[in-house]
Amino acid sequence: MRIIDLSTTIDADNWEPDPIxxxxxxxxxxxxxxxxxxxxxxxxxxxxxxxxxxxxxxxxxxxLTAHTGTHIDAPAHYGSTATYGTPRTIDQLPLDWFHGPGVLLDVRTDHPATIGADRIRTRLHAIGHHLTPGDIVLLHTGADTRAGTPAYFTHFAGLDHDATHYLLDHGVRVIGTDAFSLDAPFPHIIETYRRTNDPTVLWPAHVAGRHREYCQIERLANLGALPAPTGFTVMCLPVKLARAGAGWTRAVALIDE
Structure with missing residues (x-):
């Protein structure tokens, strides 16, 4: 079995909004x-x-914060209450959520912005994959090439409301990205809100977690090293931090050779 490391290095020499x-x-x-x-x-x-x-x-x-480096956001991160009950913290989640079939979607773009449901459907069609419950979907945005610099936190693509719910509707409980956030960059979100005055554009991927219980893996790396969009297993067990809204993980892809 080959192991491919999908995690970023926690390094105090790298630029971070919350310094290490x-x-x-x-x-x-x-x-x-x-x-x-x-x-x-x-x-x-x-x-x-x-x-x-x-x-x-x-x-x-x-x-450092629990959101530094490759980490998993727990449902408790998204809000203090949820329509499905009390949001669980990272230490309360079942470990089988974090070990499952991986699906790599190449959503790289030269124009950092949002990723819509149509684009997700197009990429799934291109690789001939039908989502099933338990799939762990990894978004290859290409943002990890800017990791360690200020641009990493402002130049990437994130899911919009419809794309997030499209994946959740198909039973996906864990969505990963090599970007700083599963949502679009802060400047893009704020500019869109100022233009539309629509509160639903404010961090829709995170806010979705107040209505659907799911986790995000943020700040992945090395997704380009995966040899195929499917046919691998993701292992991303979170560190067991009591009562925390997130936990670090050494995410890897397991490839049976």
Whole structure:
């Protein structure tokens, strides 16, 4: 079985609207930390220099949001209430949602905007695939080529209301994208709202989660490495963060060779 990594790297050197803080602990600092912990918690005296080479285990502290890097939005992210009941947090969702047949839709465009239902139907027809419940649909927008730069957060394509509900109507519970958001870029959404004064254009893919229980995988990568639009399995188990609206995932595609 071949494994293709579909996840972005969490890197404090990359540009983020919510910056990442990375504080490394060296092996020498690890020894000092262990000696201090032994004294504080167990009243044991273990000098740092007594450890081999005066070193112990290093460690890293990252400060970041649950929506940094490749992550899964839980229903609780979309709103405090839902028409179907109480929205579940990421730790409450069944794991079988995040392991299933993958469907890759190439929706790359030179004009960042919205992706409508007609385009989804056209791409499905082009690859000869009929959606079935449990399919995990991955949108290849090409946005991951700008990851780590400010343009990644403003130049991409996202689903509109009809496209989102079209996928959900066919039993899809997990929709992924290599873009920053499953919705269109913020400037496009706000400009459309100002022009139309229509509140339904405001983040329709996310707001759909207040009426339909589903998850989004945002900030995928490497979708162009998939050899075919179908015939692979997606594994994207979320980190079990208690009461959180999202959780990081190391998303991969599994290809049986």
């Amino acid at each position: 803080t990375h504080t490394p602990m060296t092996h020498r600092q690890g020894a000092d930390h262990m000696a201090a912990a032994m004294r504080e918690h167990f009243n044991l005296d273990l000098p740092a220099d007594a450890l081999p080479d005066g070193e112990f285990l290093n460690n890293d502290t990252f400060t």
